[in-house]
Amino acid sequence: MADYEKNRRKVDAALRKSGIVVVMNKKHVRNAEDLVTTMYEVYKAGYVAECTYRIDEGIITEAMAELRKKRDHSPADNPFLLGVGSIINPKELESAIELGFDMIVAPANVMGGHGQGKEFVKICHDNEVFCAPAIFTPNELQYFIERPDGLEPDAIKVFPANSHGADGIKGLLAPYVRQRHNGRIIMPTGGVDFETGPKFQQAISANGFTPILGMSAPLKLVEAEKKPGDVETIRKSLREFAQNFKS
Numbered sequence: 001m002a003d004y005e006k007n008r009r010k011v012d013a014a015l016r017k018s019g020i021v022v023v024m025n026k027k028h029v030r031n032a033e034d035l036v037t038t039m040y041e042v043y044k045a046g047y048v049a050e051c052t053y054r055i056d057e058g059i060i061t062e063a064m065a066e067l068r069k070k071r072d073h074s075p076a077d078n079p080f081l082l083g084v085g086s087i088i089n090p091k092e093l094e095s096a097i098e099l100g101f102d103m104i105v106a107p108a109n110v111m112g113g114h115g116q117g118k119e120f121v122k123i124c125h126d127n128e129v130f131c132a133p134a135i136f137t138p139n140e141l142q143y144f145i146e147r148p149d150g151l152e153p154d155a156i157k158v159f160p161a162n163s164h165g166a167d168g169i170k171g172l173l174a175p176y177v178r179q180r181h182n183g184r185i186i187m188p189t190g191g192v193d194f195e196t197g198p199k200f201q202q203a204i205s206a207n208g209f210t211p212i213l214g215m216s217a218p219l220k221l222v223e224a225e226k227k228p229g230d231v232e233t234i235r236k237s238l239r240e241f242a243q244n245f246k247s
Contacts, residue, residue: 023214029228036066040067041235088106104129104131121152138175161189161190161200181208185209187213189213189214
């Protein structure tokens with residue numbers, strides 16, 4: 001890990017190329033081996049992998065030793081980037097950074113009563129970690145989308161996206177359409193799948209932003225068949241999603 005240098009631009013490029021972040025939780029992972037296998041198969045399928053702190057932290061810690069090795073040996077033009085989500089407090093944020101994740105995603109601003117959301121951004125950027133805090137209301141979007149102190153997140157997650165729906169997110173973004181915001185990443189998560197995903201993409205793109213979809217849907221078969229860590233089931237699930245998803 002000492003020779004590896006985190007780079008937020010690499011994460012940004014990988015997200016824009018993939019368009020999808022595959023989110024995994026404890027239904028997809030029983031142990032460290034399952035986590036390594038699942039994240040690596042997601043990467044090989046062309047998506048960005050995000051484990052979550054809904055998985056036991058001990059499993060994540062154990063898995064990261066192997067995951068960092070795989071990342072360090074991945075090709076420079078197609079890096080295996082390690083994302084983590086469901087970070088809900090400063091302690092988990094500190095742990096995720098120490099473990100070496102490249103991308104940290106949160107269901108809110110992480111800091112809660114321990115500080116302001118901008119501090120989450122500053123901590124991540126000081127450690128060259130790509131960050132995506134979540135918003136739900138116009139006030140929260142206003143807080144993050146442009147700041148005079150420059151502490152704007154790399155992406156803005158909208159969670160839970162299914163509560164807004166595609167039309168709701170389109171309306172949420174509409175007042176903030178400015179030339180300077182063209183291409184900013186908006187990441188709807190929650191209720192996003194192969195059916196709703198294209199609608200979210202259209203709604204976000206219509207306002208000049210770049211949609212990156214966060215979802216567990218590509219691992220639906222793993223959950224349905226209760227086969228976490230099974231390579232063939234993971235691959236079949238990812239293939240079926242790719243066949244059904246019409247971007």
